[in-house]
Amino acid sequence: MLIIGITGGTGSGKTTVVKQILNELSENEISVISQDSYYKDTSELSFEERTQINFDHPQSIDFDLLIEQVKDLRQGKTIKQPVYSFIEHNRVNETVATSPKKVVIVEGILILTNPTLRDLFDIKIYVHADSDERLIRRVKRDITERGRDLTEVLDRYQDTLKPMHQQFIESTKEYADIIIPNNKFNTVGINIVKTIINERLS
8 A cells, every 4th residue: 555645735736736647547546535624523513613714724733533544544444434514514424435445545735744744655746836826726726625715815814724734744854755746737746746656556
């Protein structure tokens, strides 16, 4: 099994890179785990209190469960991946069965901040994008997919996303084996990743 960690700032294009890797492999060969599924269960809080949580701080992630489930996959066990609702700001009462495959991708903005999780990755990838480009992508996504309004998105970016990126995410570049610029020149980086995967699998 090859476990790949893919990280980068919000809106950097991690999902695009994941899709490009998925296109090279069959569904029977790869499983994807999203860090977003592992936001802590905050059912004890009111909806208003949950909206105030700093979701860009490592403390918002249930790393214990994420690490446990990545280890289970490595041992050949099927896991029950949590499901998180960005509308409710909380986990929902359902899970997704995720089985061990030849390649397991773990993606998320904070995955390299945890040393134990970091050590489980065979390859660590950081996707880099210009901050203005990331903001534009975040605005579009949060409004169309997560039911946010423009003022809410911009306030959160200024008060939380930007400082958290500078404090926790940008610095994890130093742990990356590969840094991929997410622009029209990223083809070489993606091809390197594909080559590494194919070599490991063969």
